[in-house]
Amino acid sequence: MKFKKAMDQESLIIECLRCGTRNRLPRVRIHDKPHCGKCHAPLDVHGFAVRPLETTDAKFAVDVLAAAQPSLVFFYSPTCPYCRMLSPVIDELAVKFEGAALISRINVTVNPVTAQQFGIQGVPTLLLFREGKLMKRMVGVLSGDEIERTLKGIIKLS
Ligand SMILES: [Zn+2]
Structure with missing residues (x-):
């Protein structure tokens, strides 16, 4: 269970292609079409390992x-x-x-x-x-x- 919890909280750093801001994003949120926290451009999450x-x-x-x-x-x-x-x-x-x-x-x-x-x-x-x-x-x-x-x-x- 400890392991699973750690997996849930795993986060990614995704750099915004428009303004260069580095966004920290929980891995589970890559399914939610995330946007840059600063300029609100959609973040390119392609290339991150997608899993259920x-x-x-x-x-x-x-x-x-x-x-x-x-x-x-x-x-x-x-x-x-x-x-x-x-x-x-x-x-x-x-x-x-x-x-x-x-x-x-x-x-x-x-x-x-x-x-x-x-x-x-x-x-x-x-x-x-x-x-x-x-x-x-x-x-x-x-x-x-x-x-x-x-x-x-x-x-x-x-
Ligand atoms: Zn941005």
Whole structure:
């Protein structure tokens, strides 16, 4: 848990291409289209390692339900072999959909409340949200193509 907390608070220094100000930004915020603190130009976050946002029971409402973008949540457990198979697929989608959809994941072992709230029967399970509403539930190991198609369908609705 100590390690995870450190990961959450990891921050980046991103230099503004317009005014040169060095902006400190928590890594998790690179999904939020950050702007320069001084001149408000959009910061170029391209090139920083994009990965799924690690959310928790405490942050789920803010991270996922209040997200401006359509959102995919990967419910996983670190000990589940099928989750480990799906994990790189989800990482890839985070890169592919950066700016178009929020890709996040939640460890159900330490975050049981959200899993219970959405009736997660087993992992891996993917839930797709749009404007705080559950749009689609996908259970088990699916191909990246299949997830991508479904996600694009949800994005088109918005
Ligand atoms: Zn600037």
